[in-house]
Amino acid sequence: MRLYIDPGTGSMLFTILIGLVGAGIYSARMLIVKLRFILSGGKKVDMNANRIPFVVFADHKRYWNIFEPVLREFDKRGVDVVYMTASPDDPGLQNPYPHIRGEFIGEGNRAFAKLNFLKAGIVLSTTPGLDVYQWKRSKEVQCYVHILHAASEATLYRMFGIDYYDSILLSGEYQATDVRNLEKLRNLPAKDLVEVGIPYMDEMKVRFEKAGPAPKHETTVLLAPSWGPEAIFSKYGDQILKVLLETGYHIIVRPHPQSYTAEKDMIETIMKKYPESDRIEWNRDNDNFEVLRRSDILISDFSGVIFEFAMVYDKPVIYTAANIDTSVYDAWWLDTPLWTTGILPRIGHELNGLNLPMLHSIIDECLNDTRYAKGRDEARSEAWEHMGEGAVRTVDYLMKKYRELNPAERPDKEA
Known part of the structure; x- marks a missing residue:
């Protein structure tokens, strides 16, 4: 018979153990300090030694x-x-x-x-x-x-x-x-x-300014989904790639690294149906600098790359609205709306099941509509103080x- 301890109980037991050990070590250290004080004839003991x-x-x-x-x-x-x-x-x-x-x-x-x-x-x-x-x-x-x-x-x-x-x-x-x-x-x-x-976005901005714009290229769309039930591939499957390829634009697909393990079967199925070609490429670079630099527009969900692309590279985004269950987050305690949900419509266009067939026209609108450039300026002003x-x-x-x-x-x- 094997004894099974679920992860929650294991974590609790580890916490109790660490607390007991920690209290013991702290008490032992205090005892050593007192002994040193006594043995030194009452001279001051440096409590900060080895800190x-x-x-x-x-x-x-x-x-x-x-x-x-x-x-x-x-x-x-x-x-x-x-x-x-x-x-x-x-x-x-x-x-x-x-x-x-x-x-x-x-x-x-x-x-x-x-x-x-x-x-x-x-x-x-x-x-x-x-x-x-x-x-x-x-x-x-x-x-x-x-x-x-x-x-x-x-x-x-x-x-x-x-x-x-x-x-x-x-x-x-x-x-x-x-x-x-x-x-x-x-x-x-x-x-x-x-x-x-x-600091890290300051670094990205300096690097981007040094590199300059990407060489002249055909319009390039970067699809960078996150992973999980609210992510783009979970919602729309390979249908989004079908619609994107119909635009005639060059498509780069960069799934979240976790997708290759947590959603392995789904990703492999989609990659098999839409393999690399002159119209589509699958990107797994450790450093996303170049792929962001040579993309003209980003399509993503609740990934932080949205703000990096909009605020550092100053390019438009298309996003899917995630049904965020705030009950497990600190935000649940507050009666104010999330800054993220308020800023997204100002920096890009929402993608959903109803307007997915119209993705081509949405891409063109985002590339040419100046209101999104204004929204990106507002995002930088509100969330990136002391730039540089x-x-x-x-x-x-x-x-x-x-x-x-x-x-x-x-x-x-x-x-």
């Missing part, structure tokens, strides 16, 4: 692009940072920056077990759920800082996703309003809310915060 001033944590390698501009700025200032990742093949482990040390800390619970006993000044992360799931606040971390990884709501995380961070780095005023409203509803202490911009200054402002805040917490220490060479 890492700055730690950046990524739960997956896909977030390296979020952190690299910030880490480069730290390195430029001669400040040492430890970049901890839960991906063994994270590019950050082989980074070229002398002051940035990459460290693989294990996958899944192994990573969280290390983080739960971390001794650090400031921890910067884009991972939600601190002190909610397996990742617990360490008693020996002074400040936890969250940085968003998309130009959208801070409330579209699973419930309580950012409640137990000390600071949140934002890119728009509407995000700060949402966070403050959640704090009031839940009677939470006020966090530091700092509007720094979007994101990394500098982020590091400015982190350094300032560290000095406030440790006025006797000077971790940077420039100070």
Whole structure:
């Protein structure tokens, strides 16, 4: 007879175990400090010995692009940072920056077990759920800082996703309003809310400006669906490719990487029916820069690539409206509409089952209608403050915060 423990129970047991172990380790450390104090004849014991001033944590390698501009700025200032990742093949482990040390800390619970006993000044992360799931606040971390990884709501995380961070780095005023409203509803202490911009999108913009427009080419449509029951292929199947090919435009299909595993049979069936040709190509590049650069219009669903394409590349989008069930998200607590649902009609045209046969004319309208260009300007104004200054402002805040917490220490060479 085999004993089965469901994932929920397993997670709960892991949390209890980590809590007990953490309490034991903390008590043991306090005992050691007291013993050192006694044995030293009452001399002051340095409680901050072996503490890492700055730690950046990524739960997956896909977030390296979020952190690299910030880490480069730290390195430029001669400040040492430890970049901890839960991906063994994270590019950050082989980074070229002398002051940035990459460290693989294990996958899944192994990573969280290390983080739960971390001794650090400031921890910067884009991972939600601190002190909610397996990742617990360490008693020996002074400040936890969250940085968003998309130009959208801070409330579209699973419930309580950012409640137990000390600071949140934002890119728009509407995000700060949402966070403050959640704090009031839940009677939470006020966090530091700092509007720094979007460092990774600043990076994309610089790269795009250096590369310049793509060489002259035929009109190219990029279909970049996400995955899941509300995604484009789940809703429309291969019918959307049939309609797109009838436009006569060049079509690039770039499914979400998860589709190739979670929806393998469906993707393979569609690829077999519509194989690569001179009219259609399937793209799986790790870096989406070139495919976005040479596309004239994007069709997607609830993927964050919509905002990157519209706000960085300044090109029109066609989107499918997702029936988002906010009951599991922080947004459910608020009586204000989502910023995302309000901005999408201003930057592009909605695609649905009724107008799918008219996709050709919708594409042409989006390529030529100036109101969508105006909408893109509005999106940048509302959700991308301090454009071009994101990394500098982020590091400015982190350094300032560290000095406030440790006025006797000077971790940077420039100070």
